[in-house]
Amino acid sequence: MQKSLVIYPDKCTGCLQCELACSYQAEGVFNPAKSRIKVFNFHDQGRFVPYTCTQCDEAWCLHACPVDAITVDMTNGAKVVSDDVCVGCKVCTIACPFGTVNYNQATGKVIKCDLCGGDPECVKACPTDAIAYMDADLTGLEKMRAWAAKTDAALQAGA
Amino acid sequence: MKYVIAGAGPAGVIAAETLRKADPKGTIVLIGDEPEAPYSRMAIPYVLSGGIGEDGTRLRKTPGHFKNLSIHVLRDRVAKVLPKKRQVILAGGAKTPFDRLLIATGSRPVKPPVPGLNLTGVHHCWTLADARNIAELAQPGADVVLMGAGFIGCIILESLLARGVNLTVIEMEDRMVPRMMNETAGNMLKSWCQKKGVAVKTKTRVTGVKKSNAGGLTVHLNKGRPVNAALIVVATGVKSNTGFLKGGSVRMQDGGVAVDDHLQSSIDGIYAAGDVACGPDFSGGWAVHAIQPTAAEHGRIAAINMAGGDARYQGSLIMNVLDTAGLISASFGNWPGVNGGDIAETVDKGHFRYTRLAFEDDRLIGALTLGLTEHVGVIRGLIQSRISLGPWKKKLIANPSSVMEAYVALSPAAA
Numbered sequence: 001m002q003k004s005l006v007i008y009p010d011k012c013t014g015c016l017q018c019e020l021a022c023s024y025q026a027e028g029v030f031n032p033a034k035s036r037i038k039v040f041n042f043h044d045q046g047r048f049v050p051y052t053c054t055q056c057d058e059a060w061c062l063h064a065c066p067v068d069a070i071t072v073d074m075t076n077g078a079k080v081v082s083d084d085v086c087v088g089c090k091v092c093t094i095a096c097p098f099g100t101v102n103y104n105q106a107t108g109k110v111i112k113c114d115l116c117g118g119d120p121e122c123v124k125a126c127p128t129d130a131i132a133y134m135d136a137d138l139t140g141l142e143k144m145r146a147w148a149a150k151t152d153a154a155l156q157a158g159a
Numbered sequence: 160m161k162y163v164i165a166g167a168g169p170a171g172v173i174a175a176e177t178l179r180k181a182d183p184k185g186t187i188v189l190i191g192d193e194p195e196a197p198y199s200r201m202a203i204p205y206v207l208s209g210g211i212g213e214d215g216t217r218l219r220k221t222p223g224h225f226k227n228l229s230i231h232v233l234r235d236r237v238a239k240v241l242p243k244k245r246q247v248i249l250a251g252g253a254k255t256p257f258d259r260l261l262i263a264t265g266s267r268p269v270k271p272p273v274p275g276l277n278l279t280g281v282h283h284c285w286t287l288a289d290a291r292n293i294a295e296l297a298q299p300g301a302d303v304v305l306m307g308a309g310f311i312g313c314i315i316l317e318s319l320l321a322r323g324v325n326l327t328v329i330e331m332e333d334r335m336v337p338r339m340m341n342e343t344a345g346n347m348l349k350s351w352c353q354k355k356g357v358a359v360k361t362k363t364r365v366t367g368v369k370k371s372n373a374g375g376l377t378v379h380l381n382k383g384r385p386v387n388a389a390l391i392v393v394a395t396g397v398k399s400n401t402g403f404l405k406g407g408s409v410r411m412q413d414g415g416v417a418v419d420d421h422l423q424s425s426i427d428g429i430y431a432a433g434d435v436a437c438g439p440d441f442s443g444g445w446a447v448h449a450i451q452p453t454a455a456e457h458g459r460i461a462a463i464n465m466a467g468g469d470a471r472y473q474g475s476l477i478m479n480v481l482d483t484a485g486l487i488s489a490s491f492g493n494w495p496g497v498n499g500g501d502i503a504e505t506v507d508k509g510h511f512r513y514t515r516l517a518f519e520d521d522r523l524i525g526a527l528t529l530g531l532t533e534h535v536g537v538i539r540g541l542i543q544s545r546i547s548l549g550p551w552k553k554k555l556i557a558n559p560s561s562v563m564e565a566y567v568a569l570s571p572a573a574a
């Protein structure tokens with residue numbers, strides 16, 4: 001089943017609990033700079049928008065990888081980076097049009113959301129239910145998909 | 160249906176896999192002339208820097224991958240294509256028929272006309288065989304000269320440094336990566352390298368290479384003293400591999416195989432993909448884009464069309480990311496800009512940070528960045544979705560570094 005994180009920006013208070021939980025789960029430190037989910041603060045509108053990988057079907061990162069280091073977790077559709085295989089070339093970081101693959105200079109590998117193996121810490125940490133984990137077809141993912149399609153290198157006809 | 164693919168690099172391999180998905184019953188023959196299992200050139204620098212072994216460069220790592228997909232991998236060289244007879248002739252003279260042919264033969268490095276570049280100790284850095292030769296000579300403390308500080312040269316530079324050699328870089332142009340970076344960024348890269356102990360000589364040409372008395376090589380320059388070298392790495396440009404099409408009817412453009420927006424060549428049923436193809440450029444016109452993402456996209460789209468689908472390619476966006484001894488730079492699309500288009504720039508030479516954005520009307524069409532690793536991909540997103548920036552254009556001109564904020568605000572994520 002394809003699952004994904006659904007974000008309701010209107011519920012976000014900007015507390016950054018998701019970033020802390022993510023960085024702790026992924027890197028063992030409470031450091032928002034190491035989080036795979038990022039909360040953007042639009043000061044002038046008084047709004048916060050959490051943002052992370054939608055595990056898109058196009059999987060730009062996976063297709064651009066020259067060494068097959070990004071694979072699909074068949075249980076939930078997550079695109080997962082294998083640290084053992086990643087050479088740190090960063091091509092996925094420029095290929096992902098959503099900007100959700102980042103290079104970690106400390107490890108020499110790239111990092112992205114992997115849905116925590118099916119039990120996302122950000123969802124559990126969010127005190128206002130601004131992040132939910134659901135079946136992809138029930139989510140607002142469709143609008144994100146439509147947006148992604150605009151970026152698609154090929155028109156989808158026949159694809 | 161019988162599909163033949165000439166070239167087993169990323170474009171050929173992705174095409175073969177896509178063909179298998181689209182046509183479960185077709186016969187697929189993937190012909191590559193290198194002795195190793197299909198691998199990625201891009202990973203060679205990481206073999207040299209010791210991050211991975213040769214196995215780590217393989218395009219597919221699961222044992223039996225190609226066999227399981229019934230893709231016949233043939234180690235041979237395509238010597239000629241007979242379009243009318245629908246046959247390719249292999250190096251040994253054998254003939255292989257095809258219904259659809261994909262030319263995915265990539266490109267090869269070229270040497271400039273400088274005397275002495277045929278001497279022992281002079282190598283390209285293009286194949287695994289080259290990597291072995293370089294590894295043998297690039298020992299800690301060895302004098303190494305890198306000819307050419309283009310994109311490929313700079314990637315190799317990083318791995319040579321990791322091997323602890325004493326490095327001199329010679330570049331004809333006035334800066335590093337002249338086709339990927341403007342004067343500001345290219346020169347910031349140069350001073351970064353100099354800070355790291357690399358001798359970088361720009362606006363300098365190699366005039367000749369000779370054997371030195373000490374048994375190594377001497378590199379003569381058009382100015383300044385000659386430089387000693389145990390190894391010379393030549394990275395002065397590449398050319399598409401089209402020799403086997405010579406004298407045939409396949410139309411060429413800019414040194415590559417001309418293809419339409421379905422990646423079909425001038426001959427029905429013959430397609431081209433990757434470094435060898437001159438295809439639609441997202442920024443307008445047609446171009447050979449010798450980069451990995453283009454090879455992957457070409458391979459996929461060509462295969463969909465070869466199998467009878469109808470996928471129109473919107474064009475490849477030229478983009479590169481480079482790590483030069485820890486300084487990360489990226490370039491996207493039409494960064495020089497267009498007539499009448501606005502440019503936004505912010506530069507902090509002390510901290511080696513730079514951003515340049517090029518606009519056409521209120522759309523982003525190109526960018527350069529130095530020192531940016533977070534969310535850099537949204538630059539591609541903004542360019543390739545051709546989104547109207549609206550009020551964000553003004554904000555980006557005031558603060559070019561806020562591309563991610565612009566993207567998030569404009570995308571449905573913020574809705």
Ligand SMILES: Cc1cc2nc3c(=O)[nH]c(=O)nc-3n(C[C@H](O)[C@H](O)[C@H](O)COP(=O)(O)OP(=O)(O)OC[C@H]3O[C@@H](n4cnc5c(N)ncnc54)[C@H](O)[C@@H]3O)c2cc1C
Nearest residue numbers: 166168169170192201236237264265433434449450451454
């Ligand atoms: C050192 C290095 C670093 C690089 N770094 C980057 C990077 O960071 N980012 C990036 O985007 N790109 C990078 N590139 C470029 C990238 O590797 C190429 O764009 C990509 O490999 C192109 O894929 P391709 O399948 O078109 O061609 P290739 O990978 O060249 O594969 C073509 C294959 O076809 C074979 N062949 C040629 N002629 C014949 C014939 N007649 N018959 C049979 N087989 C034939 C070739 O030997 C080769 O094996 C790098 C390249 C090098 C060398």
